[in-house]
Amino acid sequence: MVIAAAEKAGATVLRGARVVGLLAETPPGVWVRLDANGEHAYRARLVVGADGRSSMARQWGGFRVEHDPAGMTIAGLRIDGLAAPEDTMSGFVHPGYGMVSLTVPLGNGRFRAYVGRHKRDGAPERPWRGKTAIADFVSANIAAGAPPTWYASDLQVAGPLASFDAADRWVPHPQRAALVLVGDAAASNDPCFGCGLSLSRDR
Ligand SMILES: Cc1cc2nc3c(=O)[nH]c(=O)nc-3n(C[C@H](O)[C@H](O)[C@H](O)COP(=O)(O)OP(=O)(O)OC[C@H]3O[C@@H](n4cnc5c(N)ncnc54)[C@H](O)[C@@H]3O)c2cc1C
Known part of the structure; x- marks a missing residue:
């Protein structure tokens, strides 16, 4: 447009x-x-x-x-078929792990999911990229507080997994x-x- x-x-x-x-x-x-x-x-x-x-x-x-000094990294992915609410944006914060999980409904069973993580002790973790990191990305969403049942259904990954330095x-x-x-x-x-x-x- x-x-x-x-x-x-x-x-x-x-x-x-x-x-x-x-x-x-x-x-x-x-x-x-x-x-x-x-x-x-x-x-x-x-x-x-x-x-x-x-x-x-x-x-x-x-x-x-x-x-700013390196702090959070954020990774994002479009996943379809999540069993998450379709009328609500869902956010979970796990202060102990320095993690944030965010799920944004796009309509018709399509979602954008994000995980924010803190880089501990100045040592950056390897950024999540590509198909091989998707299982870790899903586990991190659950570790941050998202219900495991959301991810138990038949999920379809509908976009690339990418990570960004959030500073x-x-x-x-x-x-x-x-x-x-x-x-x-x-x-x-x-x-x-x-x-x-x-x-x-x-x-
Ligand atoms: C994970 C993540 C989540 C975010 N969530 C939100 C949110 O919920 N709400 C919000 O308001 N903002 C959000 N943002 C921020 C928002 O996406 C950016 O502020 C916005 O997209 C910036 O717009 P821009 O046009 O400056 O850059 P971009 O949207 O990055 O556009 C730059 C364009 O330039 C093109 N380009 C780059 N290099 C070249 C080249 N050499 N030749 C030709 N083309 C080139 C790229 O392909 C791209 O299309 C988020 C950002 C990230 C990383």
């Missing part, structure tokens, strides 16, 4: 394209890799880096990034010459508490 609105307003939208570098000269621009069509340079008066919490634009632009991260001055960072590229906060998107426009 937003992409359609951007096109309607006159933007050229390139799907499947990846920015692979910045052009620092005047006018500035970006190198874009287009599938099977090689790389192209695009120039503009202003380059906006809106490439999220792992922003490469931030790195290419040489921005100074500050961050707040920010660029003190997210503008340099004709490059500006917006959204999570400029600052991302701890997603364990379900905020972030609402802050994007203010950063």
